[in-house]
Amino acid sequence: MAVLKVIEVLSSSTVSWEDATKKAVSQATKTLKNIRSVYVQEQSASVKNGQVDEFRVNLKLTFEIE
Template sequence: MAVLKVIEVLANSEKSWEAAAKSAVKHAAKTIKNIKSVFVHSHSAVVEGDEITEYRVNVKITFEVD
């Protein structure tokens, strides 16, 4: 029987929401092994003037516990 754990991570990118999600997984993978999935819970953006300057995501990362 596998035991899974879920953590919540906030990440950002100047490029896209997809890049922010990838960044969250890459950063989490530095200390967490056996990542199985990522769920984008919400996303938002920072606007300056009439341009989006930063994309933000709130993700839930699921990993298997040894």
């Protein structure tokens, strides 16, 4: 039986929400093993001078504990 843990991660990107999600998973894999899934809980963006300048995501990462 596998034991799974869920953590919350925040990430941002100047490109897109998808890019912010990929960056979060890429960074998390540096210290976490066996990541099973990512759930995008919330999306937001910051606006500067009338333009979206940063995409932000609040994620839940699920990984297996060894």
